[in-house]
Amino acid sequence: MSPSSTPRSLQFSTQGIPQPSRMELWSIHNSKALIALDIRTMDESPLTAAEINLHFPSLRLAQVRGSAQVIERNERYIRKHPMDVVGVFFALKGEAFFYYPGGFETLRPGQAVIYDADQPFMRGFHGGVEEMVLTIPRDEYLALSGGKPPTKPVVFDFRETGPANRHMLALARLVRNTLAAAMGSDADPAPSTALDPVTVEGSAIELLRLLVAGSGAGMPEGYLAAARCFIQDHLGDPNLCPAQIAQAVGISERHLTRVFVEAGKPPGAYVLARRLEHAAALLADPVEAKTPIGAIAVRCGFTSQAYFTRVFKGHFGTTPLNARRDACTDGLALPH
Structure with missing residues (x-):
């Protein structure tokens, strides 16, 4: 994809759709635009749902909102609808359960989970769903992780400190700002990659590499995105310094300086x-x-x-x- 290209965008909403057709059309949209899912409502209330999707050459991003529902991919369904992708699910509002073979997780706002979409799971949103989703082809994920597949869900809390959570927060911000830019909404006041597809994909992939392979495997784009996210959150701190930023993202101050200089200016000037x-x-x-x-x-x-x-x-x-x-x-x- 050339830098001038733009990602393909899609939108779906149940608004204006007759109630009997909503579930079928919601399922069809997800199957084509994100991940094929067996979806059910949790009571007799009519489904309400909306989704915004962006398709890049490798990654797919989505913002999802909906009423209470259960989504599932069991072994039979996976055989019929293989996706061959790994998903990152960012919880924004409400509490949800996540069942998988051998256990379950309770996901709260500010948490994100990485999981293979072709491993069985069931997710439930008893108070409704509001989340962002990123998917990446499994072979590309394996290249990032050193060949290690995500056989169990890996949960991060991007409200907490620590380099890994900082990296996940930076990824969440990147996804949110890119979706917001696509819809003409206000994103973070930080310099945004907006819809530059090369930069968006490069930064997102390198942040994923940091998350699944560890800091030692990181490339400059990932550290730069994480550092900029940390800086934006601490602009009001008069003691903010390169050493503090480097510690937050898990690299040395010297490495941090090299990353910023390669991007155009040293961290202090930035x-x-x-x-x-x-x-x-x-x-x-x-x-x-x-x-x-x-x-x-x-x-x-x-x-x-x-x-x-x-x-x-x-x-x-x-x-x-x-x-x-x-x-x-x-x-x-x-x-x-």
Whole structure:
């Protein structure tokens, strides 16, 4: 795929579909767009469901919302509908059970599970489902994992600290921002890979490599994505430094510096640029119009307003006060 190509997008919603046809059409859509599933509702309530899908050359991404339901792939169903993919399921809301041969897991919001779609499983969402899904062909997954298949579900909690969970959080952010960009929604204020298919797939695959093969097998794209995610969450920390970032993503400070320099600028310069971009966004936000500039500087990790003003002017060519005034003027300008 060339960098100018865009992923194929699909959408499905039960809105406007007669109730008797919803389950069949929901199943057909998932079979073609994501993973073939045996789907059942948990009571007599009519199914409501919606899904957004993006198809890249290797990866498939999805955002799924729906009412209470049970989804299953038993041995007979798998023989009839083989998928040959490994899935990553990111729980966003509600609690769900995950049964598999030999055990079960209870998945809560902020957790993600990696599992082979051609291994039997049953998942249930008694309060409804809201999740994101990423699938990758099994042979590509095995190339990342050193030939080790996921015979049991592997669960990560991307709300917790630790390099592996940080890597999963970065992957979740990448999936969310890519789906949001596809739908024209607001993504994270961090520099987004948006819909650049080469960058999205490269970063996602390298983050998966870190997750399934360990930090020693990582490539620069994966560490860079994880580090940028950590930086975005800690912009307000005035003590944020390369050593802290390196520890969070599981590499040495020297390795971190090399990764960032190869991407364009050293980590310290990247952090400063992100802080200034975040400050500029706050200054242009009407909701923050009465927030003192000094308070905005502190929220962006600057301990000195004088220093903040100096570096802001050096970066944008104007002072924070003038940037706010210009934003207000532009916002009040009448259309031609």
